[in-house]
Amino acid sequence: MDLIAETPYRFRIEQHGSMRVPGIVFASEALLPEKSEGALEQVVNVAGLPGIVGASYAMPDMHWGYGFAIGAVAATDVATGGVVSPGGVGFDISCGVRLLAADLDRDDFERRADRIMDGLSAAIPRGAGKGAVWELPDSELQRVLLEGSRYPVERGYGTQRDLDRCEDGGAVDDADTSQIGQRARARGLAQLGSLGSGNHFLEVQAVEQIYDQRAAEVFGLRQDGVCVMIHCGSRGLGHQICTDHVRAMESAMPRYGISVADRQLACAPVDSPEGRAYLGAMAAAANFARANRQVLGTAASDVFRKETGVELELVYDISHNLAKVESHAVDGETRQLCVHRKGATRALPPGHPELPPDLREVGQPVLIPGSMGTASYVLTGVPGGDAFFSTCHGAGRTQSRHQAVRSVDVKELRKELTRQGVRVRGSSARGLAEEAPTAYKDVDAVVEAAEGAGLCRKVARLVPLGVVKG
DNA sequence: ATGTTC
Numbered sequence: 001m002d003l004i005a006e007t008p009y010r011f012r013i014e015q016h017g018s019m020r021v022p023g024i025v026f027a028s029e030a031l032l033p034e035k036s037e038g039a040l041e042q043v044v045n046v047a048g049l050p051g052i053v054g055a056s057y058a059m060p061d062m063h064w065g066y067g068f069a070i071g072a073v074a075a076t077d078v079a080t081g082g083v084v085s086p087g088g089v090g091f092d093i094s095c096g097v098r099l100l101a102a103d104l105d106r107d108d109f110e111r112r113a114d115r116i117m118d119g120l121s122a123a124i125p126r127g128a129g130k131g132a133v134w135e136l137p138d139s140e141l142q143r144v145l146l147e148g149s150r151y152p153v154e155r156g157y158g159t160q161r162d163l164d165r166c167e168d169g170g171a172v173d174d175a176d177t178s179q180i181g182q183r184a185r186a187r188g189l190a191q192l193g194s195l196g197s198g199n200h201f202l203e204v205q206a207v208e209q210i211y212d213q214r215a216a217e218v219f220g221l222r223q224d225g226v227c228v229m230i231h232c233g234s235r236g237l238g239h240q241i242c243t244d245h246v247r248a249m250e251s252a253m254p255r256y257g258i259s260v261a262d263r264q265l266a267c268a269p270v271d272s273p274e275g276r277a278y279l280g281a282m283a284a285a286a287n288f289a290r291a292n293r294q295v296l297g298t299a300a301s302d303v304f305r306k307e308t309g310v311e312l313e314l315v316y317d318i319s320h321n322l323a324k325v326e327s328h329a330v331d332g333e334t335r336q337l338c339v340h341r342k343g344a345t346r347a348l349p350p351g352h353p354e355l356p357p358d359l360r361e362v363g364q365p366v367l368i369p370g371s372m373g374t375a376s377y378v379l380t381g382v383p384g385g386d387a388f389f390s391t392c393h394g395a396g397r398t399q400s401r402h403q404a405v406r407s408v409d410v411k412e413l414r415k416e417l418t419r420q421g422v423r424v425r426g427s428s429a430r431g432l433a434e435e436a437p438t439a440y441k442d443v444d445a446v447v448e449a450a451e452g453a454g455l456c457r458k459v460a461r462l463v464p465l466g467v468v469k470g
Numbered sequence: 471a472t473g474t475t476c
Contacts, residue, residue, distance in 0.1 A: 066471090090471070091471045091472065092471040092472085095471075128472070128473070128474065129472090129473045130473090187472095187473075196471075196472080197471080197472080197474085198471055198472080198474090199471080200471085233471070234471095235471090235472085236472065236473070238471085238472095239471065239472045240472085242471090242472095243472090321471090401474090
């Protein structure tokens, strides 16, 4: 497989074999994954999906994943048999990032840091399985699945203004809870308002650098201001929904005469009972994920109010694992496309009609969490990018979890984070080792490549002051 | 990512 460098930040895999479109990899030479890792092969495999249009895209933080690479964008044409694939969304449906800004300077935080971090540590449930801010009866879970963040707001977790700063106003339409199994529901009941584990976290951060003063101002960010970033998703509920629908699609594929290069690319036409069932269940899981971040954001706000007297204001809340049916121009014609973004973030440009009025001038905030102990970024969408208004989603792994555990000394890691002034409230030692920054790409290089490829623009760089780790 | 192999 040959990669043709089209620009310093754009590589092309020519259409060959069963590919229906070319592959386009946005990355620098240094960020390209090793061929042996299989991520580039996954770009090729996705290019063979029925109905795919444009190209099979990959972002600079790409790495090997389930079926699709993490960092993949693929759009299929709904009207001509285009498919939807759960592997193109990922197991953590609507995993994403919520950023809140405090009217507090870095120095104000430093003076009270230990109390605030202890408060957050006590208030934020985390780790596999255990604990949630809000344990729900089944009737209320139903409301969350249909109404997303709007339901917690109605029940006092947050404000109406929060919803204006959430992707989709805090809830996606077309959730179909009849497509969710009992096991998925049962897992959701005990997990609303919980981080989970893996790369999920809550971080207190400081705005270290601003690249676009006007956009930062509109977003509510200022130099040396304190922020809280929350990275989490739909927990066991989303995971179970993915599992259930992958299985259903595996058995349905022969009926549609679909064959795929990898069993993990199980899919069905968007306009089919199986396709619609998955999208309905996926939408419900997305609403659960948004409500999860809404509840956690409110729990963090409560801690800041108690310890400092200041409120946290929502900057934005955005997913990076989702499929959406969107209108896009293809060969000069407006088409309905099912846009899969897996480890990729929507990045709407200035003037886009889906943006709320106060963000329309500068574009949609894009929230990029770095690896533990490293920087995070706030970006914004730009006109003209050719991956259906998408950009990267984070640092991207270079080592598997297993490799990281073998190579990382957790004691040294804790020492290093402390030396950098990052207060750690962890979950498991193994979890910390898996998430060591040495297991990830350099987020600064990822963002530089995404910007260089014309997918987004930098607004601010944030550095960690404290982390509550899943 | 995940009651980390129903």
